[in-house]
Amino acid sequence: DGGITQSPKYLFRKEGQNVTLSCEQNLNHDAMYWYRQDPGQGLRLIYYSQIVNDFQKGDIAEGYSVSREKKESFPLTVTSAQKNPTAFYLCASRYSGQGAYTEAFFGQGTRLTVV
Amino acid sequence: RKEVEQDPGPFNVPEGATVAFNCTYSNSASQSFFWYRQDCRKEPKLLMSVYSSGNEDGRFTAQLNRASQYISLLIRDSKLSDSATYLCVVNSIKDNYGQNFVFGPGTRLSVLP
Numbered sequence: 660d661g662g663i664t665q666s667p668k669y670l671f672r673k674e675g676q677n678v679t680l681s682c683e684q685n686l687n688h689d690a691m692y693w694y695r696q697d698p699g700q701g702l703r704l705i706y707y708s709q710i711v712n713d714f715q716k717g718d719i720a721e722g723y724s725v726s727r728e729k730k731e732s733f734p735l736t737v738t739s740a741q742k743n744p745t746a747f748y749l750c751a752s753r754y755s756g757q758g759a760y761t762e763a764f765f766g767q768g769t770r771l772t773v774v
Numbered sequence: 775r776k777e778v779e780q781d782p783g784p785f786n787v788p789e790g791a792t793v794a795f796n797c798t799y800s801n802s803a804s805q806s807f808f809w810y811r812q813d814c815r816k817e818p819k820l821l822m823s824v825y826s827s828g829n830e831d832g833r834f835t836a837q838l839n840r841a842s843q844y845i846s847l848l849i850r851d852s853k854l855s856d857s858a859t860y861l862c863v864v865n866s867i868k869d870n871y872g873q874n875f876v877f878g879p880g881t882r883l884s885v886l887p
């Protein structure tokens with residue numbers, strides 16, 4: 660089955676720790692995205708990547724880092740510099756070839772809580 | 775001004791009602807448009823794409839007005855199961871890098887028995 664998988668589903672982090680959220684897709688999609696959602700709020704873009712070995716900051720990149728070493732994978736690291744990391748994190752992917760304007764598919768999300 | 779704006783609601787409507795949501799976008803170079811549905815504590819899922827000529831899928835109708843830069847979603851004969859947050863999404867070229875996929879803040883709908 661093709662799809663996009665995020666893990667873990669729930670993650671607890673102690674203050675001052677870095678944690679990495681996994682996002683893997685087997686849809687052969689070029690573009691991948693990370694969003695953050697706070698309770699009752701919309702999705703805010705953290706980072707996105709259109710091709711392997713390249714990525715761009717979104718609207719709220721401070722305190723986060725990403726890598727895109729493989730087309731299938733786009734892990735997000737929440738660093739200790741992110742002062743309020745408790746949120747619902749969503750990864751998405753989509754095909755973005757020349758002239759293509761397709762929908763995005765989402766993973767099931769990771770709920771991160773600082774303890 | 776935010777790139778994509780929606781009325782946050784909530785819209786509380788009785789079963790069987792017709793309800794309409796609007797969404798406005800600021801980037802005139804935007805290329806494609808979508809409506810997503812998000813249930814509480816779940817990931818967004820595609821409801822429908824929005825085409826220039828407008829499109830319909832059962833009880834749902836989407837319209838695009840490029841001149842006024844807004845998108846609409848009409849839900850007829852509302853069901854209890856339609857209760858969710860509806861997200862407007864706009865795809866546009868960004869900084870010559872590629873395409874950006876921007877979400878509106880969402881409109882919350884509650885269908886009441």
